Amino acid sequence: MSRVHTSCAYCGVGCGITVDDAKTLAGDTEHPANGGALCVKGGSLMETLAFPNRLLYPRLHGQQVSWDTALDEMAAQFGRIIAETGPESVAFYVSGQLLTEDYYIANKLMKGFIGAANIDTNSRLCMSSAVMAHSRAFGEDVVPGCYDDLEITDLLVITGANTAWTHPVIFRRIQQARARRPEMKMVVIDPRKTMTAEQADLHLALRPGSDVWLFNGLSRYLLDHDLIDNAYIEEHVNGFSELHAQLMTPDYELANVAQKCGLSVSELQTFYRWFGENEKAVTLFCQGINQSNQGTDKGNALINTHLLTGRVGKPGASPFSMTGQPNAMGGREVGGLATQLASHMTFSDENCDRVARFWNAPNIARKPGLKAVDMFEAVRSGKIRALWVVATNPAVSLPDSVMVREALAKCEFLVVSEMTPKTDTAQFADLLLPAAGWGERGGTVTNSERCITRQRAFTNAPGEAKPDWWAMAELGKRLGFADAFNYNDTVDIFREHAALSGFENSSRQFDISALATLTDDEYEQFTPRQWPLPAGKNAASQRLFGDGCFSTPNGKANLLTVVPQEPVLKRKAERQEGSWLLNTGRLRDQWHTMTRTGHLPRLMETEPLPKVYVNQHTLQASGFSEGALIRINSLQGSVMTLLGRDDGLRDGEAFMPMHWSDDFSSCSGVNRLVAPVVDAVSGQPQFKQTEVMAEAVNVKWHGLWVGQHEPELEVSWWARRPLDAGECRRLTDETRTAEQVWFQLAQQGRWLRLPLKGGWLAVKLNQGRIIGLLLVSTTHQQVNIDLLAGLLGLPMNSTALSTTLEQALAGDSRMICSCFRVSEKQIVDAIGEQGISELSGLQSLLRCGTNCGTCVVELKKLLHKHTSSNEA
Structure with a gap:
């Protein structure tokens, strides 16, 4: 039997997977991230290989062509446009779905040889505010903690994240740790009472956008109650006096902060007291913090509380940013964002010269490029004339998608690398390039705890589908840079990437130069390990900054004084009566715009139709009935969707998943409604707050x-x-x-x-x-x-x-457990007909709740409801 060790293609947990004989998939019991566990999406990866409408050959203006013809045309068009209007008139838009080697080549080509930094990634939409918060506080984009901290901490604070749905395997580890250690407390901060919040010891349903008030208030509480680490601050932290002066005003007194956050004083005191009392405290944060008009400031307000208490990089004590995509971290390592150079370097003259010398690059970019939202506005205006989109679907995923589609339609030469011609973005392409997918390509990815894993191919790519790095290197050769892009395989790229990380590096934590001399066989046999891995050091560092030494010029971390801002709501006039504040986000069983997951029947069972959710009070006030088809309007656009009920929402607020593309529903893509409001520092869009109005649809x-x-x-x-x-x-x-x-x-x-x-x-x-x-x-x-x-x-x-x-x-029964396809009717029948009254009984009989654990709350609710009714 042949066994291939690889990694999952979805979220930033970075689960290990084994595939036997290219047929049987299982979680890798030896991988440190998951220890054999998989969520329903990861467990379905083999099924995704049966891809409908697979793109098998290059298509130029709709006609099948050879790779040579496609690449020659691409080089001719990009070369002509660069000659006519300069390198700033072309751009790449890539993805956290790329492997690190793909990412590296794309950035080397654009920033080192084409000579502009107009390469950005869809990680801009999910993690760029965390990148900037880390960089401002620590001097470098570094996650200091590790997954073990989530299990050994005494207080876990989850803010802006529905971890049970978005990172199920990590949440399962948290559930199991709490079962072993009942004294471990969990606080969830989220306007919605999500599946994660349902399991918290304390849920703070704060007013949307008030996170800076909340964390500045926590810092003030720590100061007032002498719960800060004065020695740590004196030795390891800059900016204390400035932050102290800002916070010691009436604005941050407890009652005022509670009013600003829409919380009770009692709730706030409980959270603040728990944080102050527990030296082992981890704050896990994700999109609810990042996707804001001041997402960077929110991240820094949060990090401030850990710097004030010295809880950074210590066992069970750190701020912890979870990445959204499988290789968002790997992309950041190679400078995947338009605002970065490779290996965590900035665009300082010293860094630009260093990278230019290492690459022998004739046209090194010397300033940041356009961030995602600005990039597509530049495409619409004609400033960017040629665009290459790789492994992402911006026509659906970017805000103001009506404008994005207009930009794509106007683009002089649009290239799209994809597995299918059916994506919304692919419909606009002049040139479609068939990309190798998961299981068909090899390279590396880095997960949220800085762990590098080999993703290995175990089957051949169909037709003429090719890895993205190969297409990028071939374009580089045709643009006249053959010597710089003469790679035989990903191992050549990885060794170069590792060597650059250590080149003249005296201060940056990102250093994997110990891997620069890997042989081909060592690369093939590579086992998961965390960076940094500098040359001459054998052991990986599980945590960073625990010694109080940071990547700043003076080695000290920076406290940031951040001022709360209201969300920017685009509207024609004052807020209208009956309007809703719309939040967007993800479903448990779907991925991004459903390109990879939507064709699997079992992943569509729990949420088969697009819906916008409001609570019962808002539903009644609207005059609509649950299940009605309604039209939702904003200043940016309009969508049609069904109306659902979720009593975990606050009054006057709504939630709608972001997954539906035009391939799965007509006019239900929520980003048609979202304005292109971005964080001033990171450029990350504010997906979480949009004012909308709902109206009836006259259904015949x-x-x-x-x-x-x-x-x-x-x-x-x-x-x-x-x-x-x-x-x-x-x-x-x-x-x-x-x-x-x-x-x-x-x-x-x-x-x-x-x-x-x-x-x-x-x-x-x-x-x-x-x-x-x-x-x-x-x-x-x-x-x-x-x-x-x-x-x-x-x-x-x-x-x-x-x-x-x-x-x-006679009717249907909703699916409760996706992993084992267990419906509500099966569960109710087991309770009523077989007398099961405990969770363990359901798990033993039906297996529900025994894999990823995300349905456990629903199972407990059904047990309570139906055992209570039986007793009555």
Whole structure:
């Protein structure tokens, strides 16, 4: 049996995976990040290889061409534009989905040889505020802690993160640590009562955008109660007197901070007291902190509390930024952001000269390039004329996506490297390049705790799909830089990357020069390890800055005086009555714009349709009913989506996932609503606060299509989910009546209509067998999709038709456990029919809650509800 050790392709946890004989996938029990555990997305990675609509060959203006033709045309177009209007008129937009070697080549080509820094990454959208907060406080973008700290701390503060959903394996480690150590406290700071907040000892549902008030208030509390480490501050910290002067004013008295945060004084005191009392305290933060108009300041206000108490880089005590993507950290190592040079260097003259000498680069960029939002505005205005988008979907993921699509449509020469031609961004491409995907390419990634892991290929890429580094190096050769891009494989790139990290490096923590002399075999056998790994040092450093020595010029960390700002809400006039404050974010079972996960039926089961969520009070005040199709408007644009209920939200606030692209729903992409408001320091967009208004949609009829192909109908709105043998679509129309729809279908022939209560069922036939079913009614009906899909392929006269149809129309049961496909009905039946009254009983019988653990809260709620009703 052949076993390949590789890594997961999704979030920043960086789980290890084993693949046996290119067929059987499991969590790697030897990997330090996950110890064998996998979430439902990671566990589904083998299934993702069965990719529909795979891009197999280069396409130039829609026509298949050879790689030589594609690259020659690309070099000709980029070369012509650079000659005409300079290197600033071309750009790359890349992704945290790239491997470090891909990232390195892209940055070397753009910043060292093309001669501009116009290369940015979708990590700008999730982690750039943390990058800048680290750099301002520590002198370098370094996460000082490690995953073990999350298990040995006495107080875990999770802020701006729904860790149970976004980083399930890490949250499972936290759950298990709390079970072993019941004295460990957990505080969750989030306007929403998320699945993570449900499990907290204290949930602070603060007013959105008030995080700087909260953490400045904590710093003031520490000062007032003499809970700071004066010796540590004296020896290791700059800026104390300035911060002290700012905080010792009436603004930061407890009552005022509570009012600003929308919290009670009692809640605030409890949190502040716990933080002051526990020397082992970790503050875990993610997008809710970063995705703000002052995300960098929020990060620094948070880090200030750890510097005041000396809790940085010590066992169980650190600020800890979780990265969103699998290689966001690796991208930062090679200068993936437009504001960085490689190896954690800035654009100082000294650094530019150093990198130019190492690369022998003739045209080194000497100033930062355009950040993501500015980059696409420059594309729209014509300042950037050629753009290469690699492994990301900015038409969906960037704010103000209406403008982004306009920019893509205007781009003089747009290249997109992808696995599928179906992404929203790919629709605009002049040149499509087929990219090798997970399992088909090799290289390295770095996770949130600075652990480098080999991602290894275990199957051949289909067609002519190629690794991204290869395409980038080939472009470099064709632009006249052959000597600098003459690589045989990723090991050559990795050795160069490692050597640069140690080149003339006397102060930066990022140094992996011990790996610069790896042999080909050592690279192939590489096992996970954390940086720094400087030459001459064998052991990895699990934590950094624990000795109080930082990467600043004087070796001391910096306290930052940060002033709270309100979120910037783009509106035409004053806030309208009935408007909602919209928050965006992720679902547990989906990834980014669903390009990699949306085609898997089981990953769509828990959340099959786009929804915007509000609480019961907001729902009642809106006048809409739960499940209604509504239109949501902002100053930027409009979307159509279904209305859901989530009582974990605050009054007047809404939440909508960011995943839906035009491939899965018509006009449900939430970033059509989001204004391009960015943090002034990092350029990271404010995704978390957008003012919107909802209005009714005049729906003439509701439809549900289950079939082996797309329905042949033009409708106002649709959303689809894949099935094992076809697809299911929710359909609605504002213009035509149900009878007009039937008239259109009848004209096509091969349709049979059956009357049903409140509507009808149209059955599409081919040679007497069912190939499609369209259920039409005046209101949307809950239907068991799997049962209905079971009719596909059966003869029309099948005795199963009426029975199955009756059962399907009796309703569906929502999926609770994605890992083992356990529905609410199965759980309720186990409680009622088999008398199970404890979580362990459900786990033993159905396996639910035994893998990633994200459904445990739901299981406990169902146990409480149904055991209580049984006793009554």
